[in-house]
Amino acid sequence: MENFVGQLGYGSVVPEGGDDLELRTASARTLAQVKSRRDHMGPFSARSVAGFVTKMWEGKGLPGDQFLLVLESNVGERRTAIRQLQDLSAYPTVVAQLKGSKGLAGLIARTKVLVLPDPRGSAVVQISARQACTAFEAEMYFADLLGVVGHLSDDNGTRAENAYLGLAVSDVQQRFDALQPLLTSALVEAALIEGLCSAVDFLTSDEAPLFYLGVDAQASHVAAGLVVERPELRAAVLQGLESRRNALIHGASGSGKSAVLWDVAYASRHAVRWFQVHRLPPTAVSSLVQLARSRRATVDAPVGFIIDDVGRGFSEGWTALTAEVNRTPGLLLLASIREEDRYPLVDNRRAAQVKVQGDDTLAERVWRELRDRGQDARQF
Structure with a gap:
């Protein structure tokens, strides 16, 4: 260009x-x-x-x-x-x-x-x-x-x-x-105009002084270098996206699911055009698919959708979007879910599932950051 x-x-x-x-x-x-x-x-x-x-x-x-x-x-x-x-x-x-x-x-x-x-x-x-x-x-x-x-x-x-x-x-x-002549902005932008999703911004960083006190991880926190890297989990999720085009990160609350999710998205940002889903009634899935098609989504140049915390009102939408991903090459789905919300999720076996657990490295990094910032670790 x-x-x-x-x-x-x-x-x-x-x-x-x-x-x-x-x-x-x-x-x-x-x-x-x-x-x-x-x-x-x-x-x-x-x-x-x-x-x-x-x-x-x-x-x-x-x-x-x-x-x-x-x-x-x-x-x-x-x-x-x-x-x-x-x-x-x-x-x-x-x-x-x-x-x-x-x-x-x-x-x-x-x-x-x-x-x-x-x-x-x-x-x-x-x-x-x-x-x-x-x-x-x-x-x-x-x-x-x-x-x-x-x-x-x-x-x-x-x-x-x-x-x-x-x-x-x-x-x-x-x-x-x-x-x-093939471009029809109103149709193409429907998913964006209606607030169903938005393109993920990987350039803007957010230093978030309260991040280690329990703020939900976002792409901006990864860009700022705040997220503790967990390379084995990242590799497992990336492999799941490659093999099934659908990866579901699950674990207990506070285990770091969102951090892993956004770290994976950041690591793959050069190959995948990621959109974060904000709301998704099942009937709106077609708008997301149309958005991906308008971006000429292919296996070599995929479009991906991110749902952080499927259990927060996205269960039916996730199931409908999973069906589309399963039959549409070039679509990817990356999501996180709490352990208790995973079991009733219909078609969860269609996704490559990666479990996230707390570990000593994560705990030590959080403790050090809280100590260095002069924040009371008991608040975490």
Whole structure:
């Protein structure tokens, strides 16, 4: 999208060409690698970024090639909110790690680093401005492009180097022009306008000073780094979503179900377009399905719905939505439920069920946070 709106100035993009991406102009090309990082691994270190750069340089590049490393967050920063494009020379700690490459100064001069913390969100903003459309319509344009890029990536994996297929600026405009007449905002946005659900905001953080005194976890708390990471539970839920497309996190009150739920959503935010369900009478499920279809939900680019605490008036809606998820590829359902509410839940066996229990690590982290904040742990 940055090429399409002129921010990077390339004429076409070739996915899975000479590298993760080839960015081409009429007379030159840039080889790009794209790197993201799970939160539990910490920020990108100067050493790891130097390794990415070295790997790019050691590829099958041509003498005149430029290089671009795209990072989800800046070097040494756990999370970054600002897009930033800089020469590699602006990162002295990374440059200091680069040794032994022939023509090092020339390679450094031909290499840039793009920090892009929210590719999807940035693309939606750019499409909305370029097409003069709503953000919801921009999401549909973006989903369509995502499908095209996915097919090109698969196709290029079997092609010779001189036969790679790409997506040019004119191709993007053609896709947009073809899709535009199909958009009917009132129908597409019904689930959003009526307050059935809303897109999850993973960028806004909330430091929530009372969080460790028992505040219900939200996406903003994960973004702020407040949630205790439980990687084994996260992996189990992600596996359940992959195998059944429907994961149900259950456990006693206070065991940390919501925290695990939002941690899973945050970890998968680059692959899944998540919406949080606020109310869901069974008759309204069709509006959610229509919303997902309008986003061109596919197995490779799914749309997911989150219900935090199914027992709080969502039981019938969860059952109806489960039936839709079961027969509609590209839909995901992620939910939490108290132990006592799980047993009467109809069709609960259709979901991959993951039990959450309190543990010593969680208890110690909460105790330390309360102590450091000067809050009375007896209030928790």
